[in-house]
Amino acid sequence: MNLRVIKKDIEFLIGDFVEDCLLFAMLHPDKDLTKVEELIEKAGDLADGLFYRVNHPDKSSKKAVKAHYKAVGHDLIKGLDGLCEELSALAK
Numbered sequence: 001m002n003l004r005v006i007k008k009d010i011e012f013l014i015g016d017f018v019e020d021c022l023l024f025a026m027l028h029p030d031k032d033l034t035k036v037e038e039l040i041e042k043a044g045d046l047a048d049g050l051f052y053r054v055n056h057p058d059k060s061s062k063k064a065v066k067a068h069y070k071a072v073g074h075d076l077i078k079g080l081d082g083l084c085e086e087l088s089a090l091a092k
Contacts, residue, residue: 006054006069013080014047017087024087035090039083046079 018040025036050072057068 003054003069006072007051009073010047010050010054010076013076014043017043017080017083020084021087024090028091031090036087039086039090042086043080043083046076046083050076050079 021036021040021043025031025033053072053075054069058064
């Protein structure tokens with residue numbers, strides 16, 4: 001997996017989550033929208049942190065770089081899963 005693909009994945013998945021938040025806000029105007037705004041901010045913070053990590057890998061060895069990018073991908077999925085659970089909890 002190359003660097004461009006990782007960056008596009010981060011951008012696409014975070015953007016998709018933000019779209020879900022906005023759709024939730026439009027479909028549920030009676031819910032507290034400040035919590036939705038907080039989730040969008042958390043998503044932005046997650047993206048910023050992941051982009052920083054992608055752009056500053058440990059270049060000590062080729063194995064370390066691969067492991068670093070694999071960890072970034074894992075953290076992206078884990079972070080988005082947590083955010084989606086929080087969004088789902090707002091719907092209840």
